[in-house]
Amino acid sequence: MKHRLHRAEGYLKAEIIGEAPEKFIRICMREHVKIWHIVRKNETTLICFIKLADSNTLKKWLKASDCRIRILRKAGLPFFMKKMRLRLGITVGFLFFILLLLILSNMVWSIRVDGADVKLEEQIRSILKQNHLYEGSLDLFIPDTGRLESALSTKLTKVTWIGVSKEGTTYKISVVQKKYPKPKSVTGPRNLVATKQAVVQRLFIETGQPVVESDQFVKKGQVLVSGRIGNEKASRFVSAKGKVVGETWYHSEAQIPLVSQYTLYSGNTYFKYKLKMWHVQMPLWGFKSEPYKQYDREIIRKPIRFLIWKTPFAFIQENYRQKKTVVRKLTQKQAIKDAIESSDKKLLDSLPKGSKIVSSTVDYKKVVNNSLYIRTHQVVNENIAVPKAIDVKKEKKKLKQETD
Incomplete structure (x- = not known):
């Protein structure tokens, strides 16, 4: 137990040789030098453990007691450090090797992306890099x-x-991409029909025969542009193309708080x-x-690994x-104003591209x-x-009946 207590300071195991070695022991005790495990070897020799002291002082006490000393063993931190200084190159090389292994054990060696096409994989790797995740990065700083x-x-x-x-x-990044169904393109002869009831405003026809005109009210499913052109005697069927702009109507409801509380981040971290x-x-860093005064705190704990083993150490980022x-x-x-803007934006997001809100009117309002x-x-x-699509056979039969 005494050895362990004095390991940091250093101690000697020594033989005290002289006609009266006890005199050296008494001097040490008088000078409060720690000495223990005193064993007599013979009449002129004592074996003991001595706490490491100044060598000049030790020589003076030996001279005063007419004794000499023979060192049997040197132990403790001072002697270990002296050995390390003598083997400085080996020590530094060993520590560097351990440090290198530690860094390599906590480095990202590979990033696998499964289930993504080339373009999406490139986007994923770009986003990961913004979050400090890339091949060669240290795992300690990755979210x-x-x-x-x-x-x-x-x-x-x-x-x-x-x-x-x-x-x-x-x-490993596992991805399930959205698969959109391919739009079924209507080929061959076709009409253009109304998707909802409306009042026709303008017609832009590329091919086909318009059967409605401006300011006319139409119902859902009503034919706007016919794919049949010509007269009863000489008619043919084409694929009608164009755009019919109609005036439509929608209702919406909204709730807007008059007093609201929300949090803003300054961007400082x-x-x-x-x-x-x-x-x-x-x-290690950051001591405040x-x-x-007001903040959100996030704690990220990263265990430190050494090769395949988890160490009892962890890197913490707050x-x-x-x-x-x-x-x-x-x-x-x-x-x-906010309610109308919010309703208009939500409505436009659900409408076909190019749609335009002509007017928004408040029908009802109440504060609760x-x-x-x-x-x-x-x-x-x-x-x-x-x-x-047009059923050509059915239309021809209908046309024939009308002619007869």
């Missing part, structure tokens, strides 16, 4: 798989599902880095206890994102518990024409 999945799902619209998993030094050793955390709480108060006029309830209707100009 967890949940955050990586969230970042990929947010930016990729052509993906039904995406999963991120880690196997050793390899990250404070980072803390710690090294966890068993149950002890040692700060609370860097901001991210503090500065934020502030803002209270927004709206007047009824502002709330109505600091929220404005509003009902509006919109007048829209949109293309109402869609192709519909």
Whole structure:
């Protein structure tokens, strides 16, 4: 036990040789030098353990007691460090080798992307690189798989599902792409029919015979442009092409809070880095206890590996994102304006490309518990024409009956 206590300071196992070696022991005890395990070898020799002291002082005590010393063993940290200094090149090389193995064990060696085409894979790798994940990056600074999945799902619209998993030094990205059904193109003779009831505003006809005119009310499924051209005696069927702009009507409802509270992020982020050793955390960088008055805190823990083994050490990164709480108060006029803009945007997203909202009118409004309830209707100009195939045999038979 004594050996362990004095290992850091260093100690000697020695033979004290002289006519009165006990005198040297008494001097050591008088000078408060720690000495233990004293064993007599013979009448002139004692074996003991002595705490490492100044060599000049030791010589003086030996001279005063008319004794000499023979060192049997040197132990403890000072002697170990001396050996290391003598073997500095080997020590540095060994430590560098261990450090290199540690870095390589925590490096990303491979990223596999399964289920994506070439273009999508390139997008995925670009997004991963923005999140510090690329071949050769250190795993300690990479977000967890949940955050990586969230970042990929947010930016990729052509993906039904995406999963991120880690196997050793390899990250695996599994992708299920959206498969859109190919639109069935209507070939051959066809009419253009109305998709909904509307009042016809304008007609832009490439081929076919228009059977409606401006300001005419039409119903859903009604023929707008006929694919049959010519007269009863000389007629033929073509593929009608064109666009018919009609005036349509929609209703929408919305609820807008007059007083709302939301959070804004300033863009400032404070980072803390710690090294966890068993149950002890040692700060490496970032020593402020609370860097901001209001913040969101995120903790990322990354275990440190050595080859195939997990070590009891972990790298901890704490991210503090500065934020502030803002209270927004709206007047009824502002709330109505926001509600109309929101309803118009939502409606336009569901309409064919090129549609235009002509007018938005408030039909009903009411304030309940600091929220404005509003009902509006919109007048829209949109293309109402869609192709519909013609049954040529049926049409010819019908034409023949009309001629007879």
